[in-house]
Amino acid sequence: MQFHYGVIRQLSELNYHLDVESKPGVYLFFHSTDGPVVYVGRSGNLRERIRNRGYAYYTFMHCNTLHEAYWYECALFHTYRPTLDNKIHPGRLEGGENDCPVCKSKNLLRQGLKKIDRQNYMEAIEEFSRIIQVSADAYFKRGLARYKLGDNHGSIQDFTQAIRIDPGFSRAYKGRGNSHYKTGNYRQAARDYSQATRINPTDASLYYNKAKAHQLLQENDIALENFKKASEFFLQRNDLSMYKQTLDQLEKLQSSQGVNYKK
Ligand SMILES: [Zn+2]
Numbered sequence: 001m002q003f004h005y006g007v008i009r010q011l012s013e014l015n016y017h018l019d020v021e022s023k024p025g026v027y028l029f030f031h032s033t034d035g036p037v038v039y040v041g042r043s044g045n046l047r048e049r050i051r052n053r054g055y056a057y058y059t060f061m062h063c064n065t066l067h068e069a070y071w072y073e074c075a076l077f078h079t080y081r082p083t084l085d086n087k088i089h090p091g092r093l094e095g096g097e098n099d100c101p102v103c104k105s106k107n108l109l110r111q112g113l114k115k116i117d118r119q120n121y122m123e124a125i126e127e128f129s130r131i132i133q134v135s136a137d138a139y140f141k142r143g144l145a146r147y148k149l150g151d152n153h154g155s156i157q158d159f160t161q162a163i164r165i166d167p168g169f170s171r172a173y174k175g176r177g178n179s180h181y182k183t184g185n186y187r188q189a190a191r192d193y194s195q196a197t198r199i200n201p202t203d204a205s206l207y208y209n210k211a212k213a214h215q216l217l218q219e220n221d222i223a224l225e226n227f228k229k230a231s232e233f234f235l236q237r238n239d240l241s242m243y244k245q246t247l248d249q250l251e252k253l254q255s256s257q258g259v260n261y262k263k
Helices: 011-016 046-050 066-083 101-117 121-148 152-165 170-182 186-199 204-216 220-236 240-256
Strands: 025-030 037-043 057-062
Touching: 011 046, 011 057, 025 046, 025 066, 037 046, 037 066, 046 057, 066 101, 066 121, 101 121, 121 152, 121 170, 152 170, 170 186, 170 204, 186 204, 204 220, 204 240, 220 240
Parallel strands: none
Antiparallel strands: 025 037, 025 057
């Protein structure tokens, strides 16, 4: 399996990497920049944990809580298990949502299969429908994790899977748009943002991102139109800092075109 990480860094240079904070998060270790993932871990204090470990390279993502970090750790553990040095399943946390999402869906699958064995087909369908919904969400979340870890190629695959399972999943389109944007595929990014706005037409950030993509495609008229829509929706939800940022972008783009912007 080939991995495409954008932000693999040298662990010995951690002192200069000030964006690695003393907060919850997950991390991956590598022996070389083009080698496979060899370690997956989580910590409540990412900066402290990854310091002085016996691996040459790392990548990381912050999480809001330790439980969220556990969720991602489990999803990543099962994904990269074949190449890991340590194949022991991540230990569970106390309290809260502490089931591994992958093991949980495997259990649901086993229960569904048992129902089929007992010719309990209606209940089996219910069981499998639950798994399908959970797995769209799991692909989406793993896609987010891969995106944050710099694996744009892998994140695009996961978002695509989530969309296949649930074609009305606007956040998966947005996620895939962001991944395409990161890889410089602005055309595809703009398409995904458009699709997401069809499902969720009042999400201001979609118009903002779409405007940025069209700007980079030098399609300034479409970019202007989308910045305007973004500004309206940011204002509507009272997000004044993004509202102002959007107006700044709008003004800059219009002045580059020689048009005066009237507030
Ligand atoms: Zn598991």
